[in-house]
Amino acid sequence: MPETSPDDEFMEDRWGAFVRRFDAPLPATGSGALDGWTLAVKDCFEIAGVPITAGSRDYAEWRGLPTADSWAVAALRAVGARAVGTTKLHELAYGITGINRGQGTPENPAVPGAIPGGSSSGSAVAVAAGLARFALGSDTGGSIRAPAALCGIWGYRPTHGLLPLTGAVPLAPSFDTVGIMARNAPDLDAVLRALWASAPTGAPPDGPEITEVLIAIDAVERCSLVMQRAIEETASRLSSRRYRLRERRLDVMDEIREAQAPIQGAEAWSVHKDWIEAASPTIGDDVAALLRIGADRSATELIRATDERTRLVAAVGSIIGPSSALLFPAALGTAPALADFDDPARSLANRRGMLTLHNVATLGGFPAIAFPVQAPGETPLGAQLVGARGADQRILAVARAVE
Amino acid sequence: MPETSPDDEFMEDRWGAFVRRFDAPLPATGSGALDGWTLAVKDCFEIAGVPITAGSRDYAEWRGLPTADSWAVAALRAVGARAVGTTKLHELAYGITGINRGQGTPENPAVPGAIPGGSSSGSAVAVAAGLARFALGSDTGGSIRAPAALCGIWGYRPTHGLLPLTGAVPLAPSFDTVGIMARNAPDLDAVLRALWASAPTGAPPDGPEITEVLIAIDAVERCSLVMQRAIEETASRLSSRRYRLRERRLDVMDEIREAQAPIQGAEAWSVHKDWIEAASPTIGDDVAALLRIGADRSATELIRATDERTRLVAAVGSIIGPSSALLFPAALGTAPALADFDDPARSLANRRGMLTLHNVATLGGFPAIAFPVQAPGETPLGAQLVGARGADQRILAVARAVE
Known part of the structure; x- marks a missing residue:
């Protein structure tokens, strides 16, 4: 995965990132900071005239053809981006692995035989493989950050509510966010500034500069040794950039995951109930089981x-404070093998482990930036910085200091 | 019911207002605007050392003896009030009639053979009968305003969240409020100013003066002719006080009641589940049925x-606006006979009719003042003014203009 490859619209998609790759990129609708940038769109954001699958076999037929661009697509096209296609996702965006037996699972371009991570799997793969300069995804419980970390790119989950989800297929509205993936920090920075400028509430507010980074040590302890070392290395770089470093035990990570699961399940069933009851769609076993549990809540x-x-969000909020950010792993280690998910017990442990790292941000609607922290030439490892609500710009600045 | 009777601590409680009447009033804990005022306390507010029934046979034993005063009791005792006893209520505060076969239903001092209204039945009766100068109650879905209207006194439901419910037995926390009843406007005014001054967030904010009163005409149309005439008369008095009057159809009153019911039921079950599952208490059929429905949601x-x-709160909020108040009946007419509630169909229609008038304020957490509008010497009829959140002081000023 050459970090600096030009996007190649004509490169073959041999990783299976796309649901639908356009014969020619859709033209931009305006001109601006992203003139000519190629954009891959997770197939849960509506594009006028393009069928939308939400990663599920029967969704497009039920939905009918969208007649307008979703807010995020429109905002990006208006500043010059050209959409090159729609990308695969974990079915209904409800899963952290990216494994989708119905639609096909995109291959991880950086780690042969490994999961891409999900739910924004195809978007991460398209960017990592150089099939698009940047991508649109969504993050409900880690769906941007997990695939970004496992494919070795940058990912952004905004403060909940900052960027409109109009025209995006919901999963669990009290957690859902628009998200962005890019190959490097300058690209991510440029996209975020353009998006923030389009937000109806304006850019996230300025605030006190972040001067302290709290290493979520009980999160780090759950990860592989190679990840632990990468986090240490990241922390030491931040320290050399004059951030004050402190280890901090959160103690509530499992409780956070256990609070999010029933809310997310119940919201997901509420979102999809009418469709499922009316159309009896074919849905993969894993997601169907989650929806059934949600229906029974x-x-x-x-x-x-x-x-x-x-209670838990208040606890985390009081830990973060206005001038600190939390430093976390964004995955347990390098991308696990697809085969690891054949065994139900290992699969569950793996998925739970990943969700635990991501739900700290999602439960409270906190913004997060995922970024690569492996040594040059090594297999991707991703970390993330989580800030207070509205600290989007300020955590990006901290992440950029690691570069 | 002599409007100006002095409170008589020694007058017999022949209406059955009290659960427990103290041998001597509890002393005040401080001195202030309410020095010597006698206070009746709805038996869902804790008083140190006094058993608390919440209107339910087995609650006190499960709860154990409170060791501290609830916030509202403490705030009132601190400015001079002397609590004279605890008053009956609809079981668990979950009902609008005040009928409580377990504890006994207080008699309406103003309308022989009629319901007192609930759930703050005993508090309304104590004030109306002159057994206390003012009373503490609570309002989740009309529990202050209905009995105030049916017994011919004043009642106040604050903006949701303004007055702390610490030490009060909850029913449905997203609707629950502390409330106050008094015999006349100057008394209510004095109590509210004292309470507001004690509120942790301070008094409700000033705002634009209310200059317009919107008559909720579709609410008025549901009421008896005598109530319709009383509302007309009230409106014409307000007009002569230079308020601009306008008829306004809300159109969403039934939808509002139907949205509140499942939320209230589910919250009530969540509140009482642990107790009920642990103690298997005896609960009256009407309230037990509501709790079962809540458990099944x-x-x-x-x-x-x-x-x-x-959606509905936004609709009502946009109707009220910052300088208007809604004028509503606070009951369908004069207090209906107890016997009207023996027939299940009539009982349901009556209860639904009452709730419909009250839930417009409760769904959105809007403040409301109920006040008598019958002609002198006639059977009580109550109206209410509902304002925007935080407009507590300003709707009180409008209600006082009717006097």
């Missing part, structure tokens, strides 16, 4: 999980 | 009702 379970959410 | 029903809530 009681109102009381939801209320109690929501109360837990309030 | 799915997370999806709750999510959809909550989405509806957001």
Whole structure:
């Protein structure tokens, strides 16, 4: 994966990133900072006149042909981006591995035989393989950061609510966000500035400069040794950039994952219920099982999980504070092999392990930037910085200091 | 019911207002605007050392003896009030009639043979009968305003969240509020100013003066002719006080009631589940049925009702605006006979009719003041003014202009 390859619209998609690759890129609708940049669009963002699968066999037929661009696609086309195609995803964006037996699982261009990560699998693969300069994805519980980390690129999950989801297929609205992937920090920076400028509420507010980075040490301890070393190395670079480093135990990561799961499941069922009951679509076993569990959740379970959410988000919020960021692994290690997910127990442990790293940001709607931290030439390893709500610009600045 | 009777601590409680009448009033803990004022406390607010029933046979034993005053009781005792006893309520505060076969239903001092209204039944009766100068109650879906209207006194439901519920038995936290009842406007005014001054967030903010009163005409049309005439008369008085009057159809009152019911039921079950499962208490049929329905609500029903809530509250909020108040009946007419609730169909229609009038304020957490509007010497009829969130002081000023 050459870091600096020019995008090649004509390069063969031998990784299976795309659902639909356009014969020619869609023209931009305006001119600006992203003039001529090629854009891969996760196939849960509507594009006028393009069928949308949401990663599920029967969705496009039920949805009908979109007649308008989703907010994010329109905002990017308006500043010069040219969409080159729609990319595969974990079915209904409901999974962290990117494995999709119905649509096909994109191959990880950086780690042969490994999962790409999900749910924004095809978007990460398209960017990592040089099939698009940047990509649009979504992040509900890690769906940008996991595939970015496993494919060795940059990823951004905004503060919840900052960027409109109009025209995006929802999964769990109280967690869903638009997200961006790019090959390097300057590209990500340029895309984010353009998107923020288009946001109806304007760019995320300025705030106190982040001067302290808290290493989420109980997250680090759960990861492979190579990841632990990479986080140490990242921390030492940040220290040399004059950030104050401190180890901090969160203690509530499992509780956070356990609070998010029932809320996300119940919201996902609420979102998809009408479609599923009306169209009886074919849905893969893994996602169908999650939806069934969501359908069976009681109102009381939801209320109690929501109360837990309030408590846990306050706890994390008070740890982060206005001038700190949390440094986390964005994966347990390098991308695990596809075969690791054939065994149900190992698969569950792996998926839980990944979600635990991502749900700290998602439960509270905190912004996060995932970025590569492997040594040059090594297999991708991703870290992430998580900031207070609205600290999007400021955590990007910290991540850029690692470069 | 002599409007100006002095409180008589020694007057017999022949209406059955109290659960427990203290041998001597509890002393105030401080001195202030309410020096010597006698206070009746709805028996869902904790008082140190006093058993608390929440209107339910087995609650006090499960709860154990409170060791501290609830926030509202403490705030009132600190400015001079003397609590004279704890008052009956609809079981677990979950009902609008005040009928409580377990604890006994207080008699309406103003309308022989009629319901007192609920859930703050005993508090309304104590004030109306002159057994206390003012009373503490709570309002989740009309529990202050309905009994105030039916007993001919004043009632106040604050903006949701303004007054702390610490030490109060919850029913449905996203609707629950502390509330106050008093015999006349100057008394209510004095109590509210004292309470607001104690609120942790301070008094409700000033705002633009209310200059316009919107008559909720589709609410008025549902009421008895005598109520319709009383509302007309009230409107014409407000007009003579130079308020601009306008008829306004809300159109969403039934949808509002139907959105509140599942949320309230699910929250009530979540609140009481642990107690009920642990103690298997005896609970009256009406409330037990509501709790069972709440227990059976799915997370999806709750999510959809909550989405509806957001939509409906925005609709009502945009009608009210910053310088208007809504004028509503606070009951369908004069207090209906107890016997009207023996027939299940009539009972349901009556209860639904009452809730419909009150849920417009409760769904959105809007403040409301209920006040008597019958002609002198006539059977009580209550109206209410509902304002924007935070308009508590300003709707009180409008209500006082009717006097």
